[in-house]
Amino acid sequence: MAHPATVLLQRTYDRPLTFGTAVIAVLISSYIIYYRHIHPLHRYNGPFIASISNVWKLWAVAADRMPNEIERLHARYGPVVRIGPNDLSFNTPEAVTAIYKSGWSKGPFYKGFVDSGHGALAVGMFTEMDEERHAQRRRIFARGFAMPYIRDMESIIDSRYAILRRQLENFARSGEVFDLRRYITYCTVGVLGELAFGEALGNQRDCDPPKIPPVSEVLWAAILFGQVPWAAIQIKTLLAKLPSANARALLDGRDRMVGMAVRNVTARLQKPDTDRNDMLGMIMCVTEEKTGKPLEMPHIISEAFSLLVGGTHTTGNTLHALFANLSRNPECLRRFVTELDERLPPLKPDQAAYHIAGLEEKLDFVNACIRENYRKDPVATFNMPRVPPKGAVVDGHYVPGGTQCSVNIHALHHNPTLWGNDHDVYNPDRWYGKQPPHVDFLNTFNAGKRSCVGQNLARTNVLKIATTLLGAYEFDFLNTEEPMVMVSHGDSDLRTPVMVKCKLRGRWCCLMDMCGTTGGEYWSKEGVRFGIAALGRRRVTAFAILASFADEAQQHPGFTNA
Ligand code: HEM
Numbered sequence: 001m002a003h004p005a006t007v008l009l010q011r012t013y014d015r016p017l018t019f020g021t022a023v024i025a026v027l028i029s030s031y032i033i034y035y036r037h038i039h040p041l042h043r044y045n046g047p048f049i050a051s052i053s054n055v056w057k058l059w060a061v062a063a064d065r066m067p068n069e070i071e072r073l074h075a076r077y078g079p080v081v082r083i084g085p086n087d088l089s090f091n092t093p094e095a096v097t098a099i100y101k102s103g104w105s106k107g108p109f110y111k112g113f114v115d116s117g118h119g120a121l122a123v124g125m126f127t128e129m130d131e132e133r134h135a136q137r138r139r140i141f142a143r144g145f146a147m148p149y150i151r152d153m154e155s156i157i158d159s160r161y162a163i164l165r166r167q168l169e170n171f172a173r174s175g176e177v178f179d180l181r182r183y184i185t186y187c188t189v190g191v192l193g194e195l196a197f198g199e200a201l202g203n204q205r206d207c208d209p210p211k212i213p214p215v216s217e218v219l220w221a222a223i224l225f226g227q228v229p230w231a232a233i234q235i236k237t238l239l240a241k242l243p244s245a246n247a248r249a250l251l252d253g254r255d256r257m258v259g260m261a262v263r264n265v266t267a268r269l270q271k272p273d274t275d276r277n278d279m280l281g282m283i284m285c286v287t288e289e290k291t292g293k294p295l296e297m298p299h300i301i302s303e304a305f306s307l308l309v310g311g312t313h314t315t316g317n318t319l320h321a322l323f324a325n326l327s328r329n330p331e332c333l334r335r336f337v338t339e340l341d342e343r344l345p346p347l348k349p350d351q352a353a354y355h356i357a358g359l360e361e362k363l364d365f366v367n368a369c370i371r372e373n374y375r376k377d378p379v380a381t382f383n384m385p386r387v388p389p390k391g392a393v394v395d396g397h398y399v400p401g402g403t404q405c406s407v408n409i410h411a412l413h414h415n416p417t418l419w420g421n422d423h424d425v426y427n428p429d430r431w432y433g434k435q436p437p438h439v440d441f442l443n444t445f446n447a448g449k450r451s452c453v454g455q456n457l458a459r460t461n462v463l464k465i466a467t468t469l470l471g472a473y474e475f476d477f478l479n480t481e482e483p484m485v486m487v488s489h490g491d492s493d494l495r496t497p498v499m500v501k502c503k504l505r506g507r508w509c510c511l512m513d514m515c516g517t518t519g520g521e522y523w524s525k526e527g528v529r530f531g532i533a534a535l536g537r538r539r540v541t542a543f544a545i546l547a548s549f550a551d552e553a554q555q556h557p558g559f560t561n562a
Pocket residue numbers: 125126127138192306307310311312314315318378379380384444445446449450451452453454455457458459
């Protein structure tokens with residue numbers, strides 16, 4: 001009788017397909033058994049598919065649902081969820097402290113942001129995994145993002161707001177309906193361009209959409225690649241071959257944006273002696289701490305790329321959400337405007353916006369509205385994993401070294417144990433009262449040494465634009481019955497338009513163009529303009545000023561000259 005081993009070999013030889021299938025089945029079962037029952041994260045709950053592959057994360061990003069899905073998983077499984085074979089998600093402030101304030105490095109996810117196959121980009125501040133090199137790079141940027149620099153540059157920032165106001169004043173005059181989001185986007189992109197590159201980006205004057213940096217597409221691609229960084233190049237090749245316009249747009253967006261960064265840096269290098277103290281100029285002047293050499297071109301381009309990605313879409317989207325939230329809460333809008341009227345003097349006729357110095361301190365309810373918007377609709381909503389070098393405890397849970405740990409900002413801001421069951425409701429009053437939520441509950445700009453370096457600029461833009469627009473114009477919001485649809489490519493994007501009609505509010509009505517000093521840059525109420533015209537443009541009389549415009553008129557040089 002033949003030996004059993006010989007029989008088995010003989011059968012294997014006879015039926016190779018069956019044997020092959022059996023081997024594959026054994027390997028797959030062992031893989032699943034390992035990740036489900038032996039792997040150090042096996043005791044953490046989460047979707048089955050997430051425990052054995054990164055397919056769940058890929059799906060959540062591809063479907064634009066990552067933040068909402070993470071929120072849903074926490075509601076189901078509690079404060080810690082396994083969202084990948086080697087990934088844990090948390091949703092508590094204690095976890096924010098442990099993960100982001102302990103100096104852990106960024107996880108392999110961030111390799112998705114480094115160009116896969118494109119020569120121009122090097123590792124930059126945002127993607128740098130080495131903490132020491134990151135700290136050096138961040139020191140370079142520190143001056144450019146500090147509040148004193150932003151105050152110094154305020155007149156340049158305001159020059160962009162002046163264009164925004166002229167656009168709105170044209171709409172006020174024509175009575176046309178428009179989508180406020182568009183004009184805010186052009187303005188915030190313009191501001192970033194001025195500060196970062198010394199020249200406007202995005203063509204604010206002509207409102208030319210192709211000139212807006214395609215940040216959404218870039219983030220979508222980077223975040224998708226980041227879920228499986230070891231397969232980024234293969235995914236890119238696959239996407240390029242798909243007969244899908246969306247896939248093309250994704251890849252084109254990334255290439256277009258790299259192109260924008262290269263163009264801006266090249267243009268800036270050609271005028272090294274410009275007296276404009278922009279951020280790129282600062283970066284070009286610095287030298288690497290260790291070598292004493294100036295930064296090489298791919299590094300400069302990479303930092304320019306980070307500024308474009310980090311600084312444009314985020315600020316614009318925050319403001320879009322703020323206007324959408326206020327328009328759906330008329331009582332909040334009324335209190336916001338009343339506080340502006342009570343606490344701020346009218347803008348002077350030649351002032352495009354309020355000065356940032358002391359502005360926040362003068363306002364309470366306005367700050368609560370902005371803070372609540374940062375809470376309910378944070379825009380940076382991709383998972384931002386950090387990796388402990390060795391085993392650590394996060395919010396009472398043991399985490400082995402090398403695990404990707406993250407607190408999704410949206411999930412934290414919608415954790416019912418922190419905010420109550422009305423976490424989906426826009427309610428600025430939750431920031432009032434004897435016990436407002438702890439400041440650590442809010443993590444819009446993330447925490448620790450890799451938190452948002454541009455937050456001073458972002459906060460400045462949000463506060464100045466919101467106060468100026470709502471102080472100067474009365475908006476008729478037209479589509480407030482439509483639900484606010486936020487889609488997340490990783491930076492949440494308000495898809496619902498903010499359709500408005502606007503008119504100048506009486507107390508802001510400007511006499512400037514009546515006095516003929518600005519070449520018609522400002523608009524005035526028809527009735528008053530009429531009266532002035534009859535009297536001659538430079539003769540502003542008490543008749544024309546009437547009581548409600550007296551303050552503005554008296555501050556205007558044209559008044560004293562008249
Ligand atoms: C409302 C507006 C903004 C929000 C919500 C926001 C949010 C964030 C968040 C959450 C991070 C941390 C990302 C991570 O850990 O992976 C970050 C980093 C960063 N942000 Fe912002 N940001 C905003 C505006 C800006 C602006 C205006 C700029 C530049 C002008 C900017 C530039 C950056 C850069 C360069 C980083 C990387 C910092 C580092 O790794 O050290 N951001 N931002």
